[in-house]
Amino acid sequence: MNIVYYIRRIFLFIIVIITAISLNFFLPRWTGQDPVQQKIVQLEIESGGGGGEKSELIESYRKKFGLDKSLADQYLTYVFSTLKLDFGYSISLYPSKVGDLIGRALPWTLGLLTVSTLISFLVGSLVGAYLTWSRGKIILESIIPILFVFSAIPFYLLGLVLIWLFAFELSWFPLFGGYRPTTIPDNSLKFFFEILEHSILPAFSIILAQSGFWALGMRSMMVTTKGEDYMTLAEAKGLNSKRIFFNYGVRNAILPQVTALALSLSHIISGAILVEIVFSYPGIGSLLYQGIKAFDYFIIQGVVFILVISIAFSMLLIDLIYPLIDPRVKISNL
Amino acid sequence: MGTDRMGKDVLTSIVIGTPQTIQIGIVAGGIGILLGVILGFTAGFFGGIVDYIIKFIVDVFQSIPPLVVLIIFAISIPGDMTILQLSLIVGVTSWLGPTRVLRSQVLVMKELNYVSLSRFSGLPSWKIIFMEILPNLLPYVMANFVMTVAGAILASIGIEALGLGAFSSNSLGMTIYWNIWYSSMLQGWWWWWSPPILIIILVFISLYLISQGLDEWANPRLKTKF
Numbered sequence: 001m002n003i004v005y006y007i008r009r010i011f012l013f014i015i016v017i018i019t020a021i022s023l024n025f026f027l028p029r030w031t032g033q034d035p036v037q038q039k040i041v042q043l044e045i046e047s048g049g050g051g052g053e054k055s056e057l058i059e060s061y062r063k064k065f066g067l068d069k070s071l072a073d074q075y076l077t078y079v080f081s082t083l084k085l086d087f088g089y090s091i092s093l094y095p096s097k098v099g100d101l102i103g104r105a106l107p108w109t110l111g112l113l114t115v116s117t118l119i120s121f122l123v124g125s126l127v128g129a130y131l132t133w134s135r136g137k138i139i140l141e142s143i144i145p146i147l148f149v150f151s152a153i154p155f156y157l158l159g160l161v162l163i164w165l166f167a168f169e170l171s172w173f174p175l176f177g178g179y180r181p182t183t184i185p186d187n188s189l190k191f192f193f194e195i196l197e198h199s200i201l202p203a204f205s206i207i208l209a210q211s212g213f214w215a216l217g218m219r220s221m222m223v224t225t226k227g228e229d230y231m232t233l234a235e236a237k238g239l240n241s242k243r244i245f246f247n248y249g250v251r252n253a254i255l256p257q258v259t260a261l262a263l264s265l266s267h268i269i270s271g272a273i274l275v276e277i278v279f280s281y282p283g284i285g286s287l288l289y290q291g292i293k294a295f296d297y298f299i300i301q302g303v304v305f306i307l308v309i310s311i312a313f314s315m316l317l318i319d320l321i322y323p324l325i326d327p328r329v330k331i332s333n334l
Numbered sequence: 335m336g337t338d339r340m341g342k343d344v345l346t347s348i349v350i351g352t353p354q355t356i357q358i359g360i361v362a363g364g365i366g367i368l369l370g371v372i373l374g375f376t377a378g379f380f381g382g383i384v385d386y387i388i389k390f391i392v393d394v395f396q397s398i399p400p401l402v403v404l405i406i407f408a409i410s411i412p413g414d415m416t417i418l419q420l421s422l423i424v425g426v427t428s429w430l431g432p433t434r435v436l437r438s439q440v441l442v443m444k445e446l447n448y449v450s451l452s453r454f455s456g457l458p459s460w461k462i463i464f465m466e467i468l469p470n471l472l473p474y475v476m477a478n479f480v481m482t483v484a485g486a487i488l489a490s491i492g493i494e495a496l497g498l499g500a501f502s503s504n505s506l507g508m509t510i511y512w513n514i515w516y517s518s519m520l521q522g523w524w525w526w527w528s529p530p531i532l533i534i535i536l537v538f539i540s541l542y543l544i545s546q547g548l549d550e551w552a553n554p555r556l557k558t559k560f
Contacts, residue, residue, distance in 0.1 A: 016397045023403065028410040152538045154488060156495065157531050164519035266399035273401070274495055278514055292497050300409055304402050312397045
């Protein structure tokens with residue numbers, strides 16, 4: 001049954017990508033939005049309305065962005081160019097290409113997300129495991145509702161509070177951005193530390209909000225693991241409790257958490273986008289925000305597509321690797 | 335509580351805005367749970383190919399972040415959004431959770447003796463669904479509705495904070511949007527940004543407690559502390 005599962009999973013991945021592209025293409029057109037017209041009108045308003053030959057300008061724009069072909073033509077062009085990661089030119093930041101803008105922003109987001117998700121996954125899981133291990137301590141029991149509240153607060157709201165507390169009131173950390181506006185990026189160690197310093201607060205707000213979620217998940221997994229026969233055996237053998245905790249408990253309970261990671265990935269990334277906006281961090285989220293503010297259709301579509309493809313791909317990866325690391329999963333009943 | 339950057343009274347905008355936010359949540363949650371009940375019941379009860387198709391659709395949308403679908407919807411709406419439009423698009427994107435949960439609940443219910451009995455006695459399917467399964471699943475549906483409302487509120491605040499909300503409204507999400515716009519936390523205007531966050535947290539805790547209570551009502555054996 002192995003091969004059938006893999007084929008089904010890859011088929012699902014392809015369908016997801018196509019669905020996203022189609023939504024991205026048809027919804028705005030279905031409601032009759034004309035991005036170019038809107039942009040020109042906006043430019044007119046901003047420049048105080050020069051009058052002049054608007055229609056010609058609009059025509060030339062349309063030709064440039066291929067909006068004058070038939071719908072089917074447009075769709076096919078759109079699908080193929082999107083799959084080649086070519087999102088056309090940005091309207092508001094013309095002549096920059098959307099692909100280049102995304103390429104510049106992506107490393108920031110990837111760095112921030114990977115590090116903070118890994119830290120919160122490990123810290124949260126350990127805290128959750130420890131909570132089950134030492135039952136009956138009132139202090140620990142009362143942490144759980146607090147953890148729940150923290151996991152329910154959106155990351156970016158926590159970010160707002162953290163900025164005010166640590167950056168504004170205490171001035172421990174920089175107020176915004178990925179590095180100081182006055183520095184020129186280079187490869188020196190000094191610049192690296194500057195990036196680090198700027199990323200602590202955004203990362204911390206993601207970690208704080210996420211850890212609660214992982215702790216709660218791990219706690220319920222540990223409760224199940226504790227009841228297993230091999231745990232009783234380990235105790236009966238007289239192994240020291242530290243070894244039982246790590247080698248017998250955590251090791252078995254942490255695997256299903258990986259599946260939860262795949263499922264909550266979209267939630268994490270949505271939160272991280274908003275965190276970036278709050279901190280003006282130069283990643284994908286801020287780029288999206290700029291696109292929305294300027295109503296730059298192509299930036300929005302490009303960012304949206306990148307988000308979809310990266311999430312779908314990560315989920316595919318986790319789903320394909322998971323049966324290899326957890327032999328208890330029978331692929332046939334997935 | 336002072337006034338905000340535009341000279342509006344903070345207390346008043348919170349008093350007006352909180353019901354608006356909750357209203358968005360309830361309308362959207364209602365749409366979500368309705369779709370969830372329809373799809374989940376259909377999938378769970380009829381099984382087979384119908385179940386497979388619905389499960390596949392759920393899997394597809396599972397991989398697309400709701401926020402992304404919301405953004406596409408929001409930029410597709412011409413002109414300024416109204417609160418109702420916002421509730422609608424959030425509702426259309428919040429059917430995943432309820433569909434999944436209710437499907438598995440129906441699958442369990444279907445195997446119970448009294449349902450099998452009524453099947454063998456030749457009751458039509460719609461009668462079994464409406465007379466046997468739905469009344470018994472009602473507490474689950476209610477508890478799920480509360481959690482869907484919570485999720486919808488979260489989603490709506492997110493989309494508003496991005497600047498794609500209903501600008502005419504005073505909802506908590508819009509207040510947060512303006513706070514980010516004027517970066518009020520860098521100006522130290524704590525009296526403007528703290529109330530909406532506090533209210534959001536309070537709303538969440540209340541919804542969580544309500545859903546816990548409904549869960550216990552549905553399943554008295556659950557009587558746990560948290």
